[in-house]
Amino acid sequence: MKKHKWGILAPGKMSAKFTKGIKLFENAELFAVGSRDRERARKFSEEFGFKKYYGSYEELATDPEVEVIYIASPHSFHREHTLLCLKNGKNVICEKAFAINALEVNEMIAEAKKNDLFLMEALWPPFQPFYRKAREIIDSGVPGKPLQIHGYFSFIPPYDPADRKFNLALGGGSLLDIGIYPVIDALSFLGVPDDIKATASFSPTGSEESISIIFGYTDGRQATLYSSFKTNIGIGCDILCEKGNMTVSRGRDMNQRVILDLHGAGKQEFLFTPPAMGYHWEAEEVMRCLDNGLKESPVVPLSFSLDLIKTLDRIRAAAGIVFPGKD
Numbered sequence: 001m002k003k004h005k006w007g008i009l010a011p012g013k014m015s016a017k018f019t020k021g022i023k024l025f026e027n028a029e030l031f032a033v034g035s036r037d038r039e040r041a042r043k044f045s046e047e048f049g050f051k052k053y054y055g056s057y058e059e060l061a062t063d064p065e066v067e068v069i070y071i072a073s074p075h076s077f078h079r080e081h082t083l084l085c086l087k088n089g090k091n092v093i094c095e096k097a098f099a100i101n102a103l104e105v106n107e108m109i110a111e112a113k114k115n116d117l118f119l120m121e122a123l124w125p126p127f128q129p130f131y132r133k134a135r136e137i138i139d140s141g142v143p144g145k146p147l148q149i150h151g152y153f154s155f156i157p158p159y160d161p162a163d164r165k166f167n168l169a170l171g172g173g174s175l176l177d178i179g180i181y182p183v184i185d186a187l188s189f190l191g192v193p194d195d196i197k198a199t200a201s202f203s204p205t206g207s208e209e210s211i212s213i214i215f216g217y218t219d220g221r222q223a224t225l226y227s228s229f230k231t232n233i234g235i236g237c238d239i240l241c242e243k244g245n246m247t248v249s250r251g252r253d254m255n256q257r258v259i260l261d262l263h264g265a266g267k268q269e270f271l272f273t274p275p276a277m278g279y280h281w282e283a284e285e286v287m288r289c290l291d292n293g294l295k296e297s298p299v300v301p302l303s304f305s306l307d308l309i310k311t312l313d314r315i316r317a318a319a320g321i322v323f324p325g326k327d
């Protein structure tokens with residue numbers, strides 16, 4: 001059995017969750033951690049049992065033994081850190097939002113192709129049982145064609161102008177952090193919209209803190225999407241179809257639920273509680289692709305990531321959200 005030597009770039013909160021997922025696999029080796037701060041790298045490395053740790057991302061990216069690197073820095077650095085890893089011959093899985101705009105994502109994809117390396121956006125939903133169940137139900141034709149999606153994600157974090165959620169230099173704003181999920185829902189179940197309308201409100205730093213979005217499709221289908229750091233509704237998505245409705249949601253505890261409510265036929269409920277909050281499936285997919293010589297994942301193809309970032313760019317243009325120095 002080939003063991004894949006993993007590196008973790010930027011050992012923050014999300015890296016801790018992802019590492020717990022990697023740890024579940026016998027063919028994965030927790031090999032090295034790179035932080036801007038050597039002491040932080042040491043602590044993270046000891047907590048999870050990595051072999052090596054580094055006080056810079058460059059040292060991690062140039063370690064000749066590291067095969068694949070998981071990147072979880074703030075979104076505004078995803079392009080820079082992905083290019084650093086790819087230029088040094090590393091395969092990459094990088095957190096969402098994949099980058100700040102489509103220009104950056106195109107550069108990342110071109111660099112992966114140039115070096116013949118694997119690249120994937122770390123998108124959680126497509127691997128989850130509730131998402132696969134929803135897809136299976138739609139594909140069965142039982143509820144009929146999806147006509148409207150109402151998707152939302154909001155919670156109230158403490159306001160901290162330096163935090164990546166509010167700091168424009170770190171890609172702050174609810175859209176790229178959590179609004180991306182209802183956008184993924186609409187793209188997954190309805191496709192790329194023909195028309196986009198959006199309105200946003202802003203925090204004192206100038207970062208967007210609430211956004212309402214309407215997608216229009218020329219055949220009459222629609223989506224209404226919402227994200228915010230000012231209200232607390234949690235995460236959910238209603239898919240309204242010709243013959244009934246489906247609610248797909250996950251709680252804070254990551255319990256995943258699909259409720260199918262067919263007109264006149266009563267409700268059916270499906271509940272899933274995956275281990276490691278379901279993050280391990282992304283790590284498993286990366287290793288499956290590496291084992292099979294694939295340079296991108298069929299579950300999260302780079303074309304989907306491009307559609308996603310182009311759609312996010314269109315939403316930002318409609319709502320007047322700008323990242324100075326990037327747009």
Ligand SMILES: NC(=O)c1ccc[n+]([C@@H]2O[C@H](COP(=O)([O-])OP(=O)(O)OC[C@H]3O[C@@H](n4cnc5c(N)ncnc54)[C@H](OP(=O)(O)O)[C@@H]3O)[C@@H](O)[C@H]2O)c1
Pocket residue numbers: 009010011012013014015034035036037040041072073074075077095096097122123124164170176177
């Ligand atoms: N897929 C999901 O479900 C999910 C959930 C949460 C977050 N995320 C994504 O994961 C990424 C990281 O989020 P997080 O919540 O883990 O953030 P976090 O806890 O703030 O960690 C980010 C890490 O990035 C590094 N970093 C590099 N430059 C930085 C800078 N200028 N300011 C602050 N940190 C900097 C820091 O590590 P060092 O300084 O030690 O190098 C820091 O620990 C984001 O892109 C986010 O969208 C994904």
